[in-house]
Amino acid sequence: MASIENGFQQLNEKSLVDYIKSTPSLSSVLGDSDNLDIKEVGDGNLNFVYIVTSSSSSLVIKQALPYIRCIGESWPMTKERAYFEATTLKEHGRLCPEHVPEVYHFDHPMSLIGMRYLAPPHIILRKGLIAGVEYPLLAEHMAEYISKTLFYTSLLYTTTTEHKRAVAEFCGNVELCRLTEQVVFSDPYKVSQYNRWTSPQLDHDAEAVREDNDLKLEIAQLKSMFCERAQALIHGDLHTGSVMVTQDSTQVIDPEFSFYGPMGFDIGAYLGNLILAYFAQDGHATEGNDRKAYKKWILKTIEETWNFFYKKFIALWDENKDGSGEAYLLQIYNNPDVWQQVQTKYMRDLFHDSLGFGAAKMIRRIVGVAHVEDFESIVDAGKRADCERKALNLAKMLLKQRRKFVSIDEVISAILQADP
Amino acid sequence: MASIENGFQQLNEKSLVDYIKSTPSLSSVLGDSDNLDIKEVGDGNLNFVYIVTSSSSSLVIKQALPYIRCIGESWPMTKERAYFEATTLKEHGRLCPEHVPEVYHFDHPMSLIGMRYLAPPHIILRKGLIAGVEYPLLAEHMAEYISKTLFYTSLLYTTTTEHKRAVAEFCGNVELCRLTEQVVFSDPYKVSQYNRWTSPQLDHDAEAVREDNDLKLEIAQLKSMFCERAQALIHGDLHTGSVMVTQDSTQVIDPEFSFYGPMGFDIGAYLGNLILAYFAQDGHATEGNDRKAYKKWILKTIEETWNFFYKKFIALWDENKDGSGEAYLLQIYNNPDVWQQVQTKYMRDLFHDSLGFGAAKMIRRIVGVAHVEDFESIVDAGKRADCERKALNLAKMLLKQRRKFVSIDEVISAILQADP
Numbered sequence: 001m002a003s004i005e006n007g008f009q010q011l012n013e014k015s016l017v018d019y020i021k022s023t024p025s026l027s028s029v030l031g032d033s034d035n036l037d038i039k040e041v042g043d044g045n046l047n048f049v050y051i052v053t054s055s056s057s058s059l060v061i062k063q064a065l066p067y068i069r070c071i072g073e074s075w076p077m078t079k080e081r082a083y084f085e086a087t088t089l090k091e092h093g094r095l096c097p098e099h100v101p102e103v104y105h106f107d108h109p110m111s112l113i114g115m116r117y118l119a120p121p122h123i124i125l126r127k128g129l130i131a132g133v134e135y136p137l138l139a140e141h142m143a144e145y146i147s148k149t150l151f152y153t154s155l156l157y158t159t160t161t162e163h164k165r166a167v168a169e170f171c172g173n174v175e176l177c178r179l180t181e182q183v184v185f186s187d188p189y190k191v192s193q194y195n196r197w198t199s200p201q202l203d204h205d206a207e208a209v210r211e212d213n214d215l216k217l218e219i220a221q222l223k224s225m226f227c228e229r230a231q232a233l234i235h236g237d238l239h240t241g242s243v244m245v246t247q248d249s250t251q252v253i254d255p256e257f258s259f260y261g262p263m264g265f266d267i268g269a270y271l272g273n274l275i276l277a278y279f280a281q282d283g284h285a286t287e288g289n290d291r292k293a294y295k296k297w298i299l300k301t302i303e304e305t306w307n308f309f310y311k312k313f314i315a316l317w318d319e320n321k322d323g324s325g326e327a328y329l330l331q332i333y334n335n336p337d338v339w340q341q342v343q344t345k346y347m348r349d350l351f352h353d354s355l356g357f358g359a360a361k362m363i364r365r366i367v368g369v370a371h372v373e374d375f376e377s378i379v380d381a382g383k384r385a386d387c388e389r390k391a392l393n394l395a396k397m398l399l400k401q402r403r404k405f406v407s408i409d410e411v412i413s414a415i416l417q418a419d420p
Numbered sequence: 421m422a423s424i425e426n427g428f429q430q431l432n433e434k435s436l437v438d439y440i441k442s443t444p445s446l447s448s449v450l451g452d453s454d455n456l457d458i459k460e461v462g463d464g465n466l467n468f469v470y471i472v473t474s475s476s477s478s479l480v481i482k483q484a485l486p487y488i489r490c491i492g493e494s495w496p497m498t499k500e501r502a503y504f505e506a507t508t509l510k511e512h513g514r515l516c517p518e519h520v521p522e523v524y525h526f527d528h529p530m531s532l533i534g535m536r537y538l539a540p541p542h543i544i545l546r547k548g549l550i551a552g553v554e555y556p557l558l559a560e561h562m563a564e565y566i567s568k569t570l571f572y573t574s575l576l577y578t579t580t581t582e583h584k585r586a587v588a589e590f591c592g593n594v595e596l597c598r599l600t601e602q603v604v605f606s607d608p609y610k611v612s613q614y615n616r617w618t619s620p621q622l623d624h625d626a627e628a629v630r631e632d633n634d635l636k637l638e639i640a641q642l643k644s645m646f647c648e649r650a651q652a653l654i655h656g657d658l659h660t661g662s663v664m665v666t667q668d669s670t671q672v673i674d675p676e677f678s679f680y681g682p683m684g685f686d687i688g689a690y691l692g693n694l695i696l697a698y699f700a701q702d703g704h705a706t707e708g709n710d711r712k713a714y715k716k717w718i719l720k721t722i723e724e725t726w727n728f729f730y731k732k733f734i735a736l737w738d739e740n741k742d743g744s745g746e747a748y749l750l751q752i753y754n755n756p757d758v759w760q761q762v763q764t765k766y767m768r769d770l771f772h773d774s775l776g777f778g779a780a781k782m783i784r785r786i787v788g789v790a791h792v793e794d795f796e797s798i799v800d801a802g803k804r805a806d807c808e809r810k811a812l813n814l815a816k817m818l819l820k821q822r823r824k825f826v827s828i829d830e831v832i833s834a835i836l837q838a839d840p
Contacts, residue, residue, distance in 0.1 A: 155644070155647055155648070160594060160597060160598050160601060160647060161594050161595075161598065163647070164591040164592075164594040164597070165591065165594075167587075167588075167591055168587075168588040168589075168591035168592070169588075171584040171585065171587055171588035171591075172584075172588070174580060174581050174584040174585075175581075177580060177584070178580050178581065178746075181580060181746065186746075186749055186752060189752045190749065190751040190752045190754070191751065213755075213757060213758040213761060216752055216753060216758050216762070217758070217761055217762055217765060220747070220748060220753075220762050220765075221765075223747065224575070224747060227575055227580060227583070227747070228575070228649050228650050228651050229648050229649050229650075230648050230649075230650065231648050326598075326601065326606075327640070327643065327644060327647070328640060329606055329610065331610040331611065332606060332609045332610045332636055333636060333640075334610070335633075337633060338633040338636055338637070341633060341637055342636070342637055342640050345637060345640075345641075
């Protein structure tokens with residue numbers, strides 16, 4: 001057993017049993033805690049995750065260690081991230097309980113969260129996308145989650161007083177923000193020991209990213225927005241690996257990167273990862289399944305996600321237009337014309353931000369440190385490189401030209417054009 | 421003597437003597453503190469200000485009360501603002517000691533600052549501008565102050581870690597931010613009990629502001645930027661009443677509205693108030709002095725302020741390009757072309773922000789709650805209204821068209837065009 005420091009102790013399958021037994025908020029969920037089955041399943045990059053099962057129930061325990069698990073103690077990372085993850089799970093869960101798993105317990109000194117176990121058939125969405133599984137409710141569910149969590153934590157709904165209090169609190173999650181700044185907005189655009197790509201096939205493509213002045217101009221603006229703009233409490237890492245799904249359930253997990261940042265970063269991360277999933281499909285095609293129908297479904301999901309989001313977000317705004325939010329006072333925006341104009345402007349800017357951040361997230365997954373299983377699972381390097389190059393070229397174009405796009409339809413057309 | 425509450429006690433000329441005698445950091449400045457002369461001179465809107473003089477020296481004592489002085493206890497306002505004022509005086513003073521008065525003492529429970537007395541011939545810049553006095557070093561000095569305070573507190577110089585720590589701290593100054601939100605970005609665009617204007621001459625002009633959808637669209641964007649964008653530690657109220665001058669000294673005071681906000685808010689506040697001073701000149705013209713030469717000097721000062729600022733800011737950025745700032749890494753912006761491109765882009769955006777905020781500050785001084793002495797001191801209401809209308813129309817145009825302006829020369833031309 002590891003030593004105890006400031007109340008922190010790294011647990012293992014064995015010591016976790018004692019911990020649970022002495023913690024009523026956990027043992028009460030499990031009922032009989034005499035015969036616990038404990039399985040470590042942390043396949044993410046950062047933390048230890050245990051599934052705990054009793055004779056009658058189950059739960060998940062997640063513990064953060066003071067370094068990045070997949071790299072080791074050489075890359076220290078504050079375990080305080082668990083505090084922000086628990087806080088955001090609870091806050092986003094309050095705003096959208098349908099799509100955020102319940103938190104039973106948080107132990108701050110231990111950086112430990114006890115939460116609902118998302119039982120099979122729940123799987124990570126990314127794995128479902130690789131397997132070619134359609135989720136008919138996914139677009140609607142994700143639009144629901146994104147619209148509610150972003151709207152209610154923005155100045156469209158909250159007062160300046162509450163907003164600044166919350167912004168100040170989440171400034172504490174600075175180490176995770178710095179990690180994003182480095183791996184999303186910096187490393188792919190310079191020589192870095194952590195960058196990798198399908199080599200030698202993409203050697204020239206990676207170099208081209210590092211030598212593209214226009215791209216660097218655009219990424220600088222997005223980086224500034226990421227660092228400076230406290231628009232809403234964003235998840236901060238909303239890729240398809242942070243979503244668990246079944247045919248009728250969609251659950252968003254792992255908000256340890258959460259902070260008050262630009263809304264477009266969440267929307268873009270999610271849509272960008274769907275686009276990556278799209279471009280990976282050709283690598284997963286087999287003789288029996290050319291994935292053509294599935295690619296169409298992904299495109300439809302991208303389109304519907306934005307369109308549902310747009311509708312839901314505007315509906316929330318309209319419903320709360322005489323609420324406590326101080327950004328757009330009804331006494332100022334007091335006629336239907338101007339009301340519609342400000343909403344249209346707001347959503348167009350958000351659309352452009354989302355496309356920019358989405359493109360940045362795509363680029364970093366192809367030439368940066370952390371790749372996606374969508375591409376990594378394509379064994380044939382030549383085939384993988386072809387898929388990645390198409391995605392990379394689309395992302396570069398989106399990043400530079402995003403302000404020219406007016407609707408998600410045009411983005412779908414651009415995807416189709418990049419995949420002739 | 422007022423009652424003491426949580427260590428706070430409102431001082432007066434008499435009790436202040438005892439306070440100073442028992443406070444070494446103050447009495448040591450004054451030397452002999454047996455025969456103190458104390459004069460209350462707070463002509464601002466918010467606080468009590470005392471000039472304290474001994475036989476050998478002098479200093480200023482400023483105390484914040486828990487309401488807005490010029491309105492009274494009916495408009496409560498946290499006295500915590502004194503903490504932020506003292507913190508920013510010290511921080512901006514560290515970065516630009518030439519143009520910020522020294523803080524000798526801060527008493528948090530008492531919301532009391534002891535600072536350097538800016539002795540005559542120092543006067544408030546606004547009064548000098550009304551009197552028609554030229555200050556040959558003003559443009560250079562203000563450019564120095566603005567460039568240093570903004571550059572060094574931005575992510576161009578500081579690390580994300582230090583930036584987020586400081587942003588969190590200044591989130592505490594939320595009440596003063598809310599006051600600005602209300603009086604600058606909201607009230608002038610709606611019916612409000614606090615609004616006033618030269619009536620009946622400007623009745624139609626004030627109404628036109630409240631019915632201008634395009635203007636409302638633009639002010640919404642600026643308000644969002646003010647609330648959400650933590651770009652640098654800004655003064656927050658940098659009008660010509662927050663600057664004291666002599667022929668060779670320029671001192672910036674009163675940063676109680678300071679917080680991490682958009683740089684353009686400071687630059688715009690200052691330039692916007694110079695433009696107001698320009699349009700007020702016709703109201704101060706006499707037979708012996710038509711103020712034409714002085715108007716030219718103001719325009720030259722506006723032009724030089726921006727141009728000096730531009731040069732100094734870029735020079736600071738270049739000097740610190742391989743420093744600890746993480747926004748524009750030299751390894752990414754690694755050729756002269758891209759380096760120049762990002763700087764040009766950054767400064768163009770900042771220019772547009774400054775014009776927008778400057779215009780907003782002009783508008784609110786003509787149809788909002790707090791007016792400027794430049795216009796108020798024009799006794800003839802008809803003449804005053806003519807001056808104000810010209811300024812208001814220019815401001816409306818600048819707010820809507822600001823993105824079309826490329827250089828400060830073009831702004832000068834627009835001012836001349838608005839004043840045929």
